Amino acid sequence: MNCPAGFGRMAALVMTLAMAGCSHEDFAEPLDNPEDVSAALGESSIWAAASSMSTQRMDHTATLLRSGAVLVSGGQTASAELYDVKTARWSNVGSMTAVRRRHTATLLPSGKVLVVGGDSGASSTGTAEVYDPSTGLWTATGSLDTLRSGHTATLLSSGAKVLVVGGDSANVGFATARLYDVAAGTWAETGSLSTPRTGHTATLLASGKVLVTGGRTGPNGGFLRTAEVYDPATGTWSSVAPMSGVRSGHSATLLLSGKVLVVGGLVDELTATRTAEVYDPVAGTWTATVNMMTAEARAQHTATLLHSGEVLVAGGTSGGDLNLQSVVLYEPTSNRWYTTYSMTTSRLGHTATLLNTGDVLVAGGRPDGGPGTASVERYIAPAPPWRLTGSMTAARYYHSVTTLDSGVVLVAGGTATGSSALMGAERYDEHDGTWVAAGTLATPRFLHSATKLASGKVLVAGGQGSSSVFLASAELYDPATSIWSPTTGVMATTRSRHTATLLDSGKVLVAGGRSGSSFSTLLNTAELYDPATGTWRAAASMSRKRLYHTATMLQSGRVLVVGGTTPDGDTNTAELYDPATDTWTATGGMAATRYGHAAVGLRDGRVMVVGGWSGRGAVATAEVYDPATGAWSTVASMNTARYTPMATLLEPSGRVLVLGGDGGTSVGLLDSSEVYDPATGVWTSSGSLSSPVTSASVAKLPGSGRVLVCGGLGTSGALVSTELYTPAL
Numbered sequence: 001m002n003c004p005a006g007f008g009r010m011a012a013l014v015m016t017l018a019m020a021g022c023s024h025e026d027f028a029e030p031l032d033n034p035e036d037v038s039a040a041l042g043e044s045s046i047w048a049a050a051s052s053m054s055t056q057r058m059d060h061t062a063t064l065l066r067s068g069a070v071l072v073s074g075g076q077t078a079s080a081e082l083y084d085v086k087t088a089r090w091s092n093v094g095s096m097t098a099v100r101r102r103h104t105a106t107l108l109p110s111g112k113v114l115v116v117g118g119d120s121g122a123s124s125t126g127t128a129e130v131y132d133p134s135t136g137l138w139t140a141t142g143s144l145d146t147l148r149s150g151h152t153a154t155l156l157s158s159g160a161k162v163l164v165v166g167g168d169s170a171n172v173g174f175a176t177a178r179l180y181d182v183a184a185g186t187w188a189e190t191g192s193l194s195t196p197r198t199g200h201t202a203t204l205l206a207s208g209k210v211l212v213t214g215g216r217t218g219p220n221g222g223f224l225r226t227a228e229v230y231d232p233a234t235g236t237w238s239s240v241a242p243m244s245g246v247r248s249g250h251s252a253t254l255l256l257s258g259k260v261l262v263v264g265g266l267v268d269e270l271t272a273t274r275t276a277e278v279y280d281p282v283a284g285t286w287t288a289t290v291n292m293m294t295a296e297a298r299a300q301h302t303a304t305l306l307h308s309g310e311v312l313v314a315g316g317t318s319g320g321d322l323n324l325q326s327v328v329l330y331e332p333t334s335n336r337w338y339t340t341y342s343m344t345t346s347r348l349g350h351t352a353t354l355l356n357t358g359d360v361l362v363a364g365g366r367p368d369g370g371p372g373t374a375s376v377e378r379y380i381a382p383a384p385p386w387r388l389t390g391s392m393t394a395a396r397y398y399h400s401v402t403t404l405d406s407g408v409v410l411v412a413g414g415t416a417t418g419s420s421a422l423m424g425a426e427r428y429d430e431h432d433g434t435w436v437a438a439g440t441l442a443t444p445r446f447l448h449s450a451t452k453l454a455s456g457k458v459l460v461a462g463g464q465g466s467s468s469v470f471l472a473s474a475e476l477y478d479p480a481t482s483i484w485s486p487t488t489g490v491m492a493t494t495r496s497r498h499t500a501t502l503l504d505s506g507k508v509l510v511a512g513g514r515s516g517s518s519f520s521t522l523l524n525t526a527e528l529y530d531p532a533t534g535t536w537r538a539a540a541s542m543s544r545k546r547l548y549h550t551a552t553m554l555q556s557g558r559v560l561v562v563g564g565t566t567p568d569g570d571t572n573t574a575e576l577y578d579p580a581t582d583t584w585t586a587t588g589g590m591a592a593t594r595y596g597h598a599a600v601g602l603r604d605g606r607v608m609v610v611g612g613w614s615g616r617g618a619v620a621t622a623e624v625y626d627p628a629t630g631a632w633s634t635v636a637s638m639n640t641a642r643y644t645p646m647a648t649l650l651e652p653s654g655r656v657l658v659l660g661g662d663g664g665t666s667v668g669l670l671d672s673s674e675v676y677d678p679a680t681g682v683w684t685s686s687g688s689l690s691s692p693v694t695s696a697s698v699a700k701l702p703g704s705g706r707v708l709v710c711g712g713l714g715t716s717g718a719l720v721s722t723e724l725y726t727p728a729l
Contacts, residue, residue: 046341050361050376053090055079057364058372061105062351063113065133067679070353070361071113073131074100076121076372080131080138083363083376085355093136098125104153106162108182114141116164116180119149124169128180141185144178150219152202154210156232163190163210163230166197173198173218177230177237191236194228196221201252203260205281206703208232211240213262213279214247223248223267227279240284244277251303253311255332256704257431258282261289263313263330264298272299272319276330292328292337302352304360306381307726309333309704312340312360314379315347323348323368327379333433344377356653357381358726385687386673386723389708390434394424395718396711400450401697402458404479409699409708410438412460412477415446416718419467422446425477425484428708428722430701435722439482442475449500451508453531459487459508461529462495470494470515474529474536488534492527499551501559503579506531509539509559511577512546522547522567526577540582543575544568550599552607554627560587560607562625565595570614574625574632587630590623598647602678603654608635610658610676611642618643618664622676636681639674641667646698650727651705654678657686657725659709660693669694669715673725689723691715 053072060075065082071093073080078095096115103118113131117124124147129140144164151167151174162180166173173196179188193212200215210230216223223246228237243262249272250265260279267273274297276289292298292313301316301324311330317323325346329338343362349372350365360379366372392411399414399422412425421444426435441460448463448471461474472491475484491510498513511526522545527536542561549564559577564570570593576585590609597612602624610622618641623632638658645661659673669692674683689709696712696719710722 046380048378050378053374056372056374058349059101062353063105066111068356102149106153109159117148124149150198157208168198199248203252206258216248249299253303256309266299270319272297304352307358391720395720397695397713398446401699402450403699405456413445447496451500454506464496489536504557548595555605563594596644611645613643
């Protein structure tokens with residue numbers, strides 16, 4: 001089978017073509033309309049019917065809860081219902097205090113949902129209420145200053161306030177904005193827009209500011225092309241560059257790059273546009289994208305950012321009375337639009353919700369020429385969780401990886417042979433998927449540590465220059481200049497395979513490892529680096545020498561060191577370092593000895609340890625340390641035994657991704673990955689990398705929640721490849 005290539009992932013289209021056995025040459029250009037896809041691939045579809053809601057709904061809301069379920073509320077009714085993704089069933093969850101449509105629903109940090117305003121079709125309401133998933137109850141909360149519907153609601157970055165902007169009532173548009181205090185349940189006045197707006201969009205930017213675009217001055221008012229930004233720090237609005245043309249009922253989607261994609265909208269009472277443009281918050285400018293395909297003008301549609309970074313645009317109206325069934329896909333990297341399979345029915349006033357699985361649940365709305373519908377369908381996003389991205393300039397393993405404040409990933413040093421060190425460094429930018437040189441280390445090194453300091457600089461310490469040369473030197477990387485500079489002082493001893501932990505004070509704790517090639521050189525010593533002086537000083541020593549151990553920062557500010565191998569054998573012991581007293585204290589031991597394991601701090605403050613080597617081989621076991629009790633508890637074992645696995649906490653789900661490693665003598669290196677859900681205690685397979693790997697470096701990409709795996713040791717030696725994992729669970 002020849003797989004399509006050349007246009008990024010192209011989400012569903014590429015995967016569907018691949019499954020059909022089509023080559024890239026068969027479809028070298030974007031398709032003009034959905035019929036082209038259908039003609040090529042027959043009647044197969046990537047839309048799947050889902051069980052219908054109990055009530056016909058239009059202009060309702062749909063909110064993805066932390067449990068993964070979807071709460072649907074209102075839509076010319078006061079009722080609400082819940083969709084369970086696992087069972088694919090709907091259940092009623094009571095009624096709101098008022099009939100609502102054109103209202104807003106906002107997921108709060110507590111997991112509750114704030115529903116605000118809306119109208120019954122005859123009159124608007126200014127009431128608000130909160131749904132609590134833990135009890136299934138609706139509770140009234142503070143009311144707005146006025147009746148309001150067609151507004152926007154945005155949870156600010158602080159998580160403490162919800163910003164409600166614009167809207168209308170009784171054919172009058174509003175310029176006012178209100179802030180909801182999540183803790184107090186009350187509303188307060190904040191700065192007003194420069195002009196009334198309804199049918200506008202509001203997008204939370206990476207800076208924490210809120211971008212509002214377009215709309216109309218009222219239900220029957222003039223159409224707008226202006227845009228303005230709200231600054232939560234000052235409570236004021238400022239105008240920014242206007243869009244290329246007027247838009248109302250358009251969509252605005254925050255892309256993984258931090259830019260905002262604005263699509264379609266009405267330009268007058270009966271005419272929609274097929275244009276789209278992108279706003280760059282850093283430059284404060286708009287750039288036109290290519291237009292949607294012929295006959296794809298649309299407004300009042302949905303736009304959903306997929307895990308792949310593409311945007312799925314579905315349904316809406318082309319103007320007048322024609323509602324749409326078609327679906328298009330925007331791919332930001334190539335700046336191109338693609339068609340994908342149409343929905344089973346046309347829809348206007350529907351919702352589209354990105355599920356934790358990566359699929360999109362589309363519910364309700366009004367088919368062309370009909371009343372609201374209760375029908376539901378699901379867009380199956382077939383993109384695999386793993387995909388290759390740009391390769392590094394050098395093959396390497398035993399290197400370090402650090403995510404910089406800018407979101408760019410820095411890789412430094414390593415080895416390609418296992419006997420000599422590399423001195424090159426390079427940086428990966430997720431936005432363009434490429435690596436560029438990032439200066440040269442002052443000293444070639446591998447098996448060193450790398451720690452991002454509070455200043456944004458990166459401290460690289462110790463390691464080896466060759467199989468027999470161990471290092472005590474350290475150096476700093478400055479992201480602003482890409483220059484590496486030796487620190488003023490050096491460590492007290494040569495050190496390799498140690499751990500390095502950034503403390504709350506800004507200092508760095510280095511502990512354990514080895515100072516030479518023989519097993520007798522294992523270390524129990526620890527030392528502290530002070531960025532303020534650029535010097536090292538001795539810290540209290542651990543209770544025992546440790547190699548292949550882990551060190552994890554706890555929420556209390558203490559550091560948990562676990563397991564490892566010692567001159568006396570492998571250990572199950574753990575100890576805590578307290579920076580305030582410079583002391584180590586023994587804490588509860590694990591159920592079994594292990595070294596070469598991975599440790600991940602969970603959201604609730606506990607620490608999970610997985611895999612490693614115990615006794616005579618690699619293990620699949622996992623256990624969790626509770627700082628409150630100092631005790632360990634075993635949890636479900638992984639599906640695969642793994643020695644030296646890589647692991648990281650996924651955002652925003654709080655799940656744990658474990659990948660690769662060595663399965664043991666009879667198994668060899670692994671290409672599999674799996675995800676642990678602390679809420680259910682269950683491990684789930686999460687796809688395979690392009691090749692088996694160990695000793696790779698793993699970095700979280702803060703803008704997208706993806707995980708970057710770069711280099712490592714494969715079955716044929718050092719790897720130059722890098723892969724991206726997109727959380728799909």
